[in-house]
Amino acid sequence: MALVGNPNVGKTTVFNLLTGLRQRVANFPGVTVERKSGRLAGAPDVEVIDLPGTYSLAPKSLDEQITYDVLVGRLERRPDVVVCVADASNLERNLFLVSQVMDLGLPVVVVLNMVDAADKEGKTVDAEALSAALGVPVVPMVALRGEGLHELKAHLVNLPSVPEGWRWPLMPVVEAQLPGLAAELGAAGADMPESQGRMEALRALTDEAALEPWTESAPAFVAAVRAARTHFEERSVAYRHAEVAGRYRWVGPLAHSVTKVRRDSDTASFSDRVDAFVTHRVWGPIAFVALLALVFQAVFSWAVPAMDLVEAGVGGLGGIVRAALPTGWVTDLLVEGVIAGVGNVVIFLPQILLLFFFLGLMEDTGYMARTAFIMDKLMKRVGLSGGSVLPLLSSFACAIPGIMAARTLDNERDRIITIMVAPLMSCSARLPVYTLFIAAFIPAGKLFGLVGYQGLAMFSMYLMGTVMAVVAAWVLKRFVFKGSRGYFVMELPPYRRPRLRQVLQRMIKRSQIFAVRAGKIIFACSVVLWFLASYPATTPGDEEPGFAVSTDVSGADSLALGASMQIRGSFIGMMGRTLEPLMAPLGFDWKMSAGIVTAFAAREVIISTLGIIYSVGEDADETSLALRDQLKTDTYPDGQPVFTTLSALSLLVFFVFALQCMSTLAIARRETGTWLWPAVMWCYMTGLAYLASLVVYQGGRLLGFA
Amino acid sequence: MTLEELRPGERGMVIAIRDEARLTRVMEMGLLPGTTVEVLRLAPLGDPMDLRVRGYRLSIRKAEASRVTIRRLTP
Numbered sequence: 001m002a003l004v005g006n007p008n009v010g011k012t013t014v015f016n017l018l019t020g021l022r023q024r025v026a027n028f029p030g031v032t033v034e035r036k037s038g039r040l041a042g043a044p045d046v047e048v049i050d051l052p053g054t055y056s057l058a059p060k061s062l063d064e065q066i067t068y069d070v071l072v073g074r075l076e077r078r079p080d081v082v083v084c085v086a087d088a089s090n091l092e093r094n095l096f097l098v099s100q101v102m103d104l105g106l107p108v109v110v111v112l113n114m115v116d117a118a119d120k121e122g123k124t125v126d127a128e129a130l131s132a133a134l135g136v137p138v139v140p141m142v143a144l145r146g147e148g149l150h151e152l153k154a155h156l157v158n159l160p161s162v163p164e165g166w167r168w169p170l171m172p173v174v175e176a177q178l179p180g181l182a183a184e185l186g187a188a189g190a191d192m193p194e195s196q197g198r199m200e201a202l203r204a205l206t207d208e209a210a211l212e213p214w215t216e217s218a219p220a221f222v223a224a225v226r227a228a229r230t231h232f233e234e235r236s237v238a239y240r241h242a243e244v245a246g247r248y249r250w251v252g253p254l255a256h257s258v259t260k261v262r263r264d265s266d267t268a269s270f271s272d273r274v275d276a277f278v279t280h281r282v283w284g285p286i287a288f289v290a291l292l293a294l295v296f297q298a299v300f301s302w303a304v305p306a307m308d309l310v311e312a313g314v315g316g317l318g319g320i321v322r323a324a325l326p327t328g329w330v331t332d333l334l335v336e337g338v339i340a341g342v343g344n345v346v347i348f349l350p351q352i353l354l355l356f357f358f359l360g361l362m363e364d365t366g367y368m369a370r371t372a373f374i375m376d377k378l379m380k381r382v383g384l385s386g387g388s389v390l391p392l393l394s395s396f397a398c399a400i401p402g403i404m405a406a407r408t409l410d411n412e413r414d415r416i417i418t419i420m421v422a423p424l425m426s427c428s429a430r431l432p433v434y435t436l437f438i439a440a441f442i443p444a445g446k447l448f449g450l451v452g453y454q455g456l457a458m459f460s461m462y463l464m465g466t467v468m469a470v471v472a473a474w475v476l477k478r479f480v481f482k483g484s485r486g487y488f489v490m491e492l493p494p495y496r497r498p499r500l501r502q503v504l505q506r507m508i509k510r511s512q513i514f515a516v517r518a519g520k521i522i523f524a525c526s527v528v529l530w531f532l533a534s535y536p537a538t539t540p541g542d543e544e545p546g547f548a549v550s551t552d553v554s555g556a557d558s559l560a561l562g563a564s565m566q567i568r569g570s571f572i573g574m575m576g577r578t579l580e581p582l583m584a585p586l587g588f589d590w591k592m593s594a595g596i597v598t599a600f601a602a603r604e605v606i607i608s609t610l611g612i613i614y615s616v617g618e619d620a621d622e623t624s625l626a627l628r629d630q631l632k633t634d635t636y637p638d639g640q641p642v643f644t645t646l647s648a649l650s651l652l653v654f655f656v657f658a659l660q661c662m663s664t665l666a667i668a669r670r671e672t673g674t675w676l677w678p679a680v681m682w683c684y685m686t687g688l689a690y691l692a693s694l695v696v697y698q699g700g701r702l703l704g705f706a
Numbered sequence: 707m708t709l710e711e712l713r714p715g716e717r718g719m720v721i722a723i724r725d726e727a728r729l730t731r732v733m734e735m736g737l738l739p740g741t742t743v744e745v746l747r748l749a750p751l752g753d754p755m756d757l758r759v760r761g762y763r764l765s766i767r768k769a770e771a772s773r774v775t776i777r778r779l780t781p
Contacts, residue, residue: 056734092760093736240726244733284750373765377751410731487770488754489731492763
């Protein structure tokens with residue numbers, strides 16, 4: 001069975017209720033889009049699919065396209081029954097979708113959800129009358145409390161019959177065309193039930209995007225549709241909104257006849273009062289910025305203890321494994337490659353979990369829709385829309401879930417631009433790099449005795465990325481997507497009390513996306529990195545003459561010296577030294593270049609690389625004093641320090657802009673369906689990083705900050 | 707007049723919608739000829755508009771609202 005419904009109607013709650021904890025996320029065949037399914041609790045032979053929320057079966061966004069394709073059996077076997085979840089307090093618009101689902105020729109059960117909230121607003125819906133009017137079973141539910149589940153399940157075990165579709169008044173001149181058009185489809189070999197044929201014909205008639213796919217397979221149908229359109233246009237028949245108008249003409253009065261309104265709404269006026277403040281001309285934006293500041297402050301400070309714990313755990317585990325296994329390359333690989341690599345991912349989880357927790361709260365209360373409302377005009381100027389706010393905020397945690405969240409945007413231009421700029425938001429993988437270099441090279445003092453230089457530097461990193469995202473979006477809009485226009489049509493749902501369980505569930509789901517995808521790549525990279533740093537094996541005597549280890553000689557013991565030479569002669573060292581001439585204008589030596597090369601797999605890898613290079617041990621991390629001191633005291637053979645505040649700044653800027661994340665490229669490929677966009681993304685971000693670092697370093701030298 | 711010109715607190719009835727292909731989603735959300743619409747407020751920067759349509763709140767940009775011809779209703 002398939003579960004459909006408008007966004008914000010509690011569809012996911014119904015899904016959780018039906019399936020319990022036995023859920024699985026896989027991909028739809030052919031398209032790599034997530035397919036969330038589970039087994040019906042108590043009837044394990046029934047599979048329940050949760051489809052993305054949609055307002056209409058005339059798809060606009062990628063999410064909606066999936067919903068439509070599943071319902072008509074284009075992606076997999078058609079479902080045996082469709083459960084359509086409707087919000088009892090907003091019946092009219094919800095019934096619009098119900099009426100479309102009823103025309104598919106499949107058994108339908110309508111869930112009338114949130115009858116309690118509707119009751120609070122003074123609206124009582126007569127479910128029996130609604131059921132009689134629609135001709136399908138209607139189950140009133142309060143899914144949050146599990147009310148109505150029993151009755152719903154009964155309908156799923158004893159399937160209702162297929163409802164009589166097409167009960168709404170379609171403009172007769174349009175109606176007259178449909179049988180002929182549907183017959184053309186059938187003649188072209190399209191195998192579908194009669195009512196679906198009519199649906200497809202109507203879709204193609206009113207929407208160019210729905211007609212195109214038939215160009216190859218049913219040219220006669222396409223020609224017939226075009227002829228019909230010309231026929232209507234000559235007679236100025238408003239055929240394009242014939243379907244929408246007809247359906248609302250049916251469901252509008254129907255919704256009114258089954259709804260009893262007692263008094264003026266209570267919840268609605270509560271939402272109005274909140275909105276008078278939240279979307280106020282002055283207070284609204286202030287509240288938004290203050291809230292964001294609070295969230296980020298919390299994410300950064302609250303996550304620290306948990307991150308320390310993870311770190312200690314990873315270090316401890318490495319120690320245990322090393323003690324338990326004999327010395328040798330297998331142990332090295334396990335400890336330095338696998339455990340350190342997985343630790344690299346797990347360490348960010350506390351921050352990512354927290355940020356997603358807050359974003360989930362904002363969504364479930366209804367505030368996220370308000371941020372879109374407040375920000376839309378600004379976002380529109382640069383070719384984005386209010387709907388891009390959530391994907392971009394998510395990208396501060398990790399660009400992967402951010403890019404995936406762009407799916408809800410129902411405008412292709414807005415979606416692509418959002419995806420293209422999301423990786424510029426400083427994600428949590430950049431944070432360790434920022435932390436290490438800021439702590440090592442930015443003085444601890446305070447500007448005017450007020451703001452710490454280090455804090456200011458950190459804030460500038462985030463600001464720089466965000467500003468560049470805005471600029472990049474504008475450039476894309478101005479030069480790539482010339483002429484195409486975006487739009488913004490969004491529901492402002494009433495404010496609701498968030499449910500902790502649901503917020504936590506969503507938080508875990510989104511973080512999983514990060515952990516699994518990024519984890520796989522970082523894991524693999526760590527292993528490869530370990531290999532590249534360990535081979536070819538060199539002994540100190542093998543080195544070419546004249547080689548001077550450039551660490552502070554007084555502080556380096558012979559063991560560290562040996563490890564450092566090992567790196568220099570290894571594959572990584574070779575790469576670093578090959579790239580040194582290219583990176584020298586940015587102020588980077590071969591060790592930094594090697595670090596940057598490895599960081600193209602994933603940003604945080606640079607820390608492990610530098611850790612290995614400076615041989616402070618594989619458990620080096622951004623707070624490691626030893627690594628910080630090694631960086632400070634490292635000199636070129638001529639005695640000049642390798643790192644100055646300026647070269648550190650140059651490195652920081654490089655990390656703000658460069659796209660150093662394989663997982664982001666992979667997800668961008670998946671979501672855009674082509675390698676073109678990820679390729680453009682990589683080139684423009686990396687080019688930008690090189691240029692910006694060049695400007696910072698060379699400009700800084702010219703100004704005398706050597 | 708168009709929906710764009712309606713001020714916060716005012717109500718109107720939709721008479722016609724131009725540029726239908728572009729406003730498909732707006733119409734699917736229930737804003738159709740014959741529908742009563744109330745402007746609740748504008749976003750802090752003056753755009754988009756916050757409307758009440760068929761008992762729920764819908765937000766659309768002024769650019770789209772200017773395609774919706776309405777008749778102002780007296781309160």
